[in-house]
Structures are given as structure tokens and as C-alpha cells.
Amino acid sequence: xxxxxxxxxxxxxxxxxxxxxxxxxxxxxxxxxxxxxxxxxxxxxxxxxxxxxxxxxxxxxxxxxxxxxxxxxxxxxxxxxxxxx
Amino acid sequence: xxxxxxxxxxxxxxxxxxxxxxxxxxxxxxxxxxxxxxxxxxxxxxxxxxxxxxxxxxxxxxxxxxxxxxxxxxxxxxxxxxxxxxxxxxxxxxxxxxxxxxxxxxxxxxxxxxxxxxxxxxxxxxxxxxxxxxxxxxxxxxxxxxxxxxxxxxxxxxxxxxxxxxxxxxxxxxxxxxxxxxxxxxxxxxxxxxxxxxxxxxxxxxxxxxxxxxxxxxxxxxxxxxxxxxxxxxxxxxxxxxxxxxxxxxxxxxxxxxxxxxxxxxxxxxxxxxxxxxxxxxxxxxxxxxxxxxxxxxxxxxxxxxxxxxxxxxxxxxxxxxxxxxxxxxxxxxxxxxxxxxxxxxxxxxxxxxxxxx
Numbered sequence: 369x370x371x372x373x374x375x376x377x378x379x380x381x382x383x384x385x386x387x388x389x390x391x392x393x394x395x396x397x398x399x400x401x402x403x404x405x406x407x408x409x410x411x412x413x414x415x416x417x418x419x420x421x422x423x424x425x426x427x428x429x430x431x432x433x434x435x436x437x438x439x440x441x442x443x444x445x446x447x448x449x450x451x452x453x
Numbered sequence: 454x455x456x457x458x459x460x461x462x463x464x465x466x467x468x469x470x471x472x473x474x475x476x477x478x479x480x481x482x483x484x485x486x487x488x489x490x491x492x493x494x495x496x497x498x499x500x501x502x503x504x505x506x507x508x509x510x511x512x513x514x515x516x517x518x519x520x521x522x523x524x525x526x527x528x529x530x531x532x533x534x535x536x537x538x539x540x541x542x543x544x545x546x547x548x549x550x551x552x553x554x555x556x557x558x559x560x561x562x563x564x565x566x567x568x569x570x571x572x573x574x575x576x577x578x579x580x581x582x583x584x585x586x587x588x589x590x591x592x593x594x595x596x597x598x599x600x601x602x603x604x605x606x607x608x609x610x611x612x613x614x615x616x617x618x619x620x621x622x623x624x625x626x627x628x629x630x631x632x633x634x635x636x637x638x639x640x641x642x643x644x645x646x647x648x649x650x651x652x653x654x655x656x657x658x659x660x661x662x663x664x665x666x667x668x669x670x671x672x673x674x675x676x677x678x679x680x681x682x683x684x685x686x687x688x689x690x691x692x693x694x695x696x697x698x699x700x701x702x703x704x705x706x707x708x709x710x711x712x713x714x715x716x717x718x719x720x721x722x723x724x725x726x727x728x729x730x731x732x733x734x735x736x737x738x739x740x741x742x743x744x745x746x747x748x749x750x751x752x753x754x755x756x757x758x759x760x761x762x763x764x765x766x767x768x769x770x771x772x773x774x775x776x777x778x779x780x781x782x783x784x785x786x787x788x789x790x791x792x793x794x795x796x797x798x799x800x801x802x803x804x805x806x807x808x809x810x811x
Contacts, residue, residue, distance in 0.1 A: 416510065
């Protein structure tokens with residue numbers, strides 16, 4: 369199964385868990401399975417613009433976005449864009 | 454009995470606690486780390502804390518805590534229908550429903566929208582009467598976005614309530630939120646070609662008096678106003694002791710309907726305290742005259758108070774609370790006569806609410 373790693377604010381919202389292993393065919397499926405899916409996606413189901421998703425270190429925006437397919441051994445890391453003060 | 458103050462800041466929520474004397478305060482927090490708390494309030498029906506929370510990365514939502522802030526639950530469902538073309542921008546204000554309306558709360562948000570929950574904040578349903586209001590194309594955002602920041606329930610008539618939206622104005626419903634009528638007659642919009650339009654006014658804060666339901670108070674971009682007929686007509690209340698009609702926050706004395714408190718700013722162009730001092734102005738005669746109350750407040754000082762950063766409790770004499778953008782929380786235990794700094798060096802304070810817990 370793929371592994372999803374969450375940053376601290378999302379982990380706090382997920383009850384303190386920062387690591388999930390969803391059974392998912394795509395990045396979207398993996399993220400939708402998270403208890404924080406409505407923080408990662410907006411009300412239209414779009415990935416929020418300041419949420420970066422890396423699959424094995426590669427930004428999914430350079431691949432097929434959240435429709436990028438998974439084989440099952442990937443590490444998906446969510447990283448908040450550096451912004452604000 | 455304990456008195457609690459909820460100070461929502463740009464970086465989390467702080468809780469202050471005192472006894473009825475309201476002289477010595479303990480400080481707890483930050484809670485809701487990582488979230489800007491635009492507003493937090495205790496539901497007097499069950500003691501649950503509800504917070505309107507926003508994060509630049511993860512969006513707008515609400516949180517609630519049934520154990521005085523130790524653990525929090527986020528809203529499961531909150532959004533706008535796709536066919537409206539609107540998307541949720543920020544959550545601004547949560548207003549608990551009336552006694553007997555178990556689980557009902559109201560949420561004001563941007564872009565100029567209102568939600569209702571009937572399950573205590575788990576799922577929020579958009580209120581179509583506001584979201585699809587026939588005049589929406591004539592609304593426009595203020596500097597803080599097109600925010601629905603004020604929600605005032607008539608304490609006696611269960612179907613009547615009011616909202617304040619910047620810059621659309623005040624709206625009243627007489628049928629529990631199904632339909633809404635603009636209630637801006639007599640309030641100015643000096644920034645528009647018609648200075649007294651049906652709507653488009655920039656209301657900054659709206660409150661209804663809890664013991665005199667027909668009386669509304671309003672701090673507007675263009676003046677301070679009172680209405681004694683449920684918003685049908687408004688009377689402008691300045692030139693009689695107030696150094697400026699411009700300001701954001703407003704507070705009331707729950708026992709005295711002729712009293713109100715404002716914190717004027719120099720002007721719309723220069724949004725700092727008047728005369729270089731942090732000053733609260735109180736009227737005791739329905740707005741006919743205003744007096745400066747600054748005993749214990751800092752001078753010189755130019756830090757402003759946000760629209761939600763001002764509140765009162767229900768004790769006698771009324772406690773008045775204000776939080777500054779520079780992170781100080783000031784308390785007056787005697788209806789504004791004297792002030793003490795209960796906390797300092799907090800992040801910029803966005804909202805202040807008081808609650809009594811027995």
C-alpha cells in the first residue's frame with residue numbers, strides 16, 4: 369500500500385496520526401480516504417492551490433496531478449506551500 | 454462562577470479565566486494551533502465552544518469543543534452549491550440558536566453567505582434566502598472581503614433575525630430565514646453615487662439589544678446608528694461627543710438598553726485610534742451623547758480593534774472586553790469606567806467573547 373505522510377496541522381486534525389496507508393489506485397483516491405480530505409480538497413473536489421503533493425519526491429502537478437496512478441509502494445507527502453507570516 | 458474570555462487570534466485561540474470580580478486573569482493557549490480564529494463563542498445552552506477557523510492553505514471551516522478546548526472536532530460538511538458559482542472564502546461569525554432550538558447555530562461567512570446547522574456544527578447547510586438573494590449582484594466586498602460578520606437573533610420573536618454583510622448592508626427575516634429584506638433606511642453609503650441607497654451600505658457591526666428586541670445598534674463605515682423599530686429606520690448618532698463616526702467594533706450592556714460602547718477610528722482613510730489614544734466611548738442615553746472612557750487604557754496608542762474584538766458579559770456591572778491588533782486584552786469590570794490589561798503580547802487579536810461558566 370502507498371504511504372501518505374501529513375504535515376503537523378493536518379496530523380492534529382487527523383487525531384494526531386501523521387501516517388496513513390490507504391488502499392488506493394490514484395493519488396486522489398488516497399487523499400480522499402484521509403480524515404482530513406475536506407482540508408486537502410475544496411468544496412468542488414479540487415486540490416487546494418497551496419497544498420503540494422509529492423509522490424516519491426516528485427510534484428504530482430508535473431505528472432497527472434491527483435489523477436496520477438499508484439502501484440502501491442509509493443510515499444505520498446503533503447507539504448503546505450511556503451507562504452504568509 | 455467563572456468568567457471566561459475567548460480571544461481568537463491570527464494564530465490560535467486563547468482562553469482567559471477569572472472570578473466574578475474580573476480582576477485577576479489566568480491565560481491558557483494557544484489552542485487550535487495553526488488556525489486563524491475569526492470568532493469563537495460559548496453556546497450558553499450546553500457550554501460547547503464553537504470557532505470560525507481559517508487557514509491560508511487548508512481553507513475555511515469551523516471547530517467545536519465540548520470539553521472547554523481540550524479536544525476539537527472539525528465540521529464535516531461546509532460548502533456552497535456549485536450552481537451558485539460561489540465558493541467558500543472565510544468563516545466569520547457563529548451565533549448559537551435560541552433556547553429550545555437544540556443543535557441549531559448560524560454561521561456567517563464570505564462571500565456574503567449564511568449557513569445553518571441543526572446538528573451542533575457537524576454539517577452546515579447554506580441559507581438560500583441569503584446565498585441566492587435577488588440583489589446579490591449589487592453587493593460588493595469591503596477591504597475584509599464580502600463578509601457576513603453579524604448575526605442577531607430577536608430574543609422574543611423566533612422567526613425574526615438580522616444579518617450584517619459588508620458591503621451589502623443589514624437584512625431582516627421575519628420567516629426564520631426563508632426570505633430577507635434590506636433594512637438600511639437612513640444609513641449612509643457616502644462612497645456610492647446615491648448616498649442613501651436601498652442596499653450597498655458597509656455595516657461594520659450589528660447588534661440587537663437582548664432585553665429590548667426592537668432596538669438595534671449599528672457601527673457602520675459611515676457613522677453610528679440606532680434603530681427602535683427593528684431596522685425600519687435608523688438614526689445617526691454622532692456630532693455629540695464622538696470624535697469620529699468611523700469604526701468597527703460595537704458592544705452593548707445587557708441590562709441597560711440605552712447604553713452602547715464604540716471604539717472610533719480617526720477616519721476611513723487613516724484607520725488608527727482617535728487622538729493617539731485607545732479610547733472607548735459610551736453612551737448612556739441612547740446615543741444622544743457619548744463620553745470617553747480611557748482609565749487604564751494606553752496612551753499614546755494607535756492600535757486598532759477589529760470588528761469582533763469587543764464584547765460584554767452579562768454580569769452587573771457589565772464587564773467590557775477588548776482585544777487589540779497588537780495582542781493586548783483589556784478588561785473593564787465596571788462598564789468601562791476602569792480598565793486593566795489581562796493579557797499582552799498575544800498574536801493579533803481578531804475576536805473577543807465573554808462567557809460565564811457555573
